[in-house]
Amino acid sequence: MRLVRIWIAVELLFGLFGASAVLLDPAATATNFAWPIASPAAASVLGACYGSVAVMLAAALFARHWTQVRPVVAAAGVLTSVMLLATFLHWPVFTHGTVAFWLWFISYLLPPPTLLALWVWQERRPTVPVTDSLPTWAANLFMGNAVILGSVWTFLFFVPMVLAPLPPVLVRVYAGWALGLATLLWLTGKGRDWRLAGLWLLTLPAILWIQLSRYPYTMSGGLLVQLLDLLALATICGTLLIRRHGTTRGLAVAGATGVGLFLVALAALPALRPDLDVRARWVGEYAHGPYGGLMVGAYLALGTGALCLGLALRAVSRIGGVLLAVASGGAFLSAVFGQDDTATGERTVPGTVREIALVPTFVLLIAALALLTRAGPRFLAVPFAVVLVSFGAAFAASPAWKGLAGRAFDAAWTLWMFGAAIWLLRADRFAQVPAPTVDWAVGEGERGSERRHG
Numbered sequence: 001m002r003l004v005r006i007w008i009a010v011e012l013l014f015g016l017f018g019a020s021a022v023l024l025d026p027a028a029t030a031t032n033f034a035w036p037i038a039s040p041a042a043a044s045v046l047g048a049c050y051g052s053v054a055v056m057l058a059a060a061l062f063a064r065h066w067t068q069v070r071p072v073v074a075a076a077g078v079l080t081s082v083m084l085l086a087t088f089l090h091w092p093v094f095t096h097g098t099v100a101f102w103l104w105f106i107s108y109l110l111p112p113p114t115l116l117a118l119w120v121w122q123e124r125r126p127t128v129p130v131t132d133s134l135p136t137w138a139a140n141l142f143m144g145n146a147v148i149l150g151s152v153w154t155f156l157f158f159v160p161m162v163l164a165p166l167p168p169v170l171v172r173v174y175a176g177w178a179l180g181l182a183t184l185l186w187l188t189g190k191g192r193d194w195r196l197a198g199l200w201l202l203t204l205p206a207i208l209w210i211q212l213s214r215y216p217y218t219m220s221g222g223l224l225v226q227l228l229d230l231l232a233l234a235t236i237c238g239t240l241l242i243r244r245h246g247t248t249r250g251l252a253v254a255g256a257t258g259v260g261l262f263l264v265a266l267a268a269l270p271a272l273r274p275d276l277d278v279r280a281r282w283v284g285e286y287a288h289g290p291y292g293g294l295m296v297g298a299y300l301a302l303g304t305g306a307l308c309l310g311l312a313l314r315a316v317s318r319i320g321g322v323l324l325a326v327a328s329g330g331a332f333l334s335a336v337f338g339q340d341d342t343a344t345g346e347r348t349v350p351g352t353v354r355e356i357a358l359v360p361t362f363v364l365l366i367a368a369l370a371l372l373t374r375a376g377p378r379f380l381a382v383p384f385a386v387v388l389v390s391f392g393a394a395f396a397a398s399p400a401w402k403g404l405a406g407r408a409f410d411a412a413w414t415l416w417m418f419g420a421a422i423w424l425l426r427a428d429r430f431a432q433v434p435a436p437t438v439d440w441a442v443g444e445g446e447r448g449s450e451r452r453h454g
Helices: 002-022 024-032 040-060 066-089 101-108 111-123 136-156 168-191 195-212 223-243 249-270 281-289 292-315 318-325 327-338 348-376 378-396 401-428 446-453
Strands: none
Touching: 002 024, 002 066, 002 101, 002 111, 024 040, 040 066, 040 168, 040 195, 040 249, 066 101, 066 111, 066 168, 066 195, 101 111, 101 292, 136 168, 136 223, 168 195, 195 223, 195 327, 223 292, 223 327, 249 292, 249 401, 281 292, 281 401, 292 318, 292 327, 292 401, 318 327, 318 348, 327 348, 348 378, 348 401, 378 401
């Protein structure tokens, strides 16, 4: 493992070089990168790849066993091999003679034979059993995703003109990253140690969203599918992480914090943005213009809080907790896919995706709150009644008042969740709500005792 760790450190340095160019300043690739990329948004996607893989490689330095880093080494081997091939295929495109080019060329020339030698050496040595096993359903999902991802991007590597007007060199470089990810997913699914892969899958969508938010871009159908796929994988990894290491009290604290931050933003943004009429404009429109980052951050906090709270509330109602955890995905989608501007009436792909996705999300949310209110303390019935009334008002209100009705709905269900989190903390303190077991199999059988303490 010492030789593997040393080479991972070298790979980390190469990754940091790439990140320093297309992560920090994607608009200056003509001078700071191996070849000029005309679109800063396209270059920023590469920056997200370099930045997220650097996080994973930094964590891999602390791995103790070959079984933990095995998928990472294989993925790096595939990635660098494809990149080297793309470099030779598009040799005239590169800015020869510059420091950036030589760093690029060396970073993809040396790794393939080095990683292959390390792989052969380590595979001959005894291995340590996996201690943090990926569930079978998640392993199958990872491997199935790897097959689809690998097949699509292998085709695109050989026929890059399908993604015109993107230049072929950029398509083939994207293919290198996608095939590396596919390799990582496949071997993670087979080996079952998901921690390093999970770290990449958690950081890549977050950094990718930050990068794309810096520059105007067109949301194509392919990019939309890829983003949704990454979000689904990241959600699975985040859920597994919380399930494995979370306690009822810890999840309740995280839930109260995330939901509380959203409520603070919901109250503060009308004062910060008086130009938006609270009666007619939706909450999501605060994501555009000044303080837009505050609204996006509030959605991310809300999604995290709702997910944690849903997992904690499985101790009260198994089905209700699961539905609430699934519904938390609506907040993450709201952070990524912006609300259309109702003042101009312009329709965009992200805004349409958001509208379509939020309808089933709200249905799941109300169903979850109904089950949890029935199984939980009586005082939650009051905000739940407000949730139902405001939800109906949001559909029935005239356009001049839809914004206010929507805000009332958002305030009602987030206050319900905040109240449920506080109750969980008090109940956990007095040992009235059992902590979820390792397999989280606690169901609705406890609802009677919880009702007596409500």
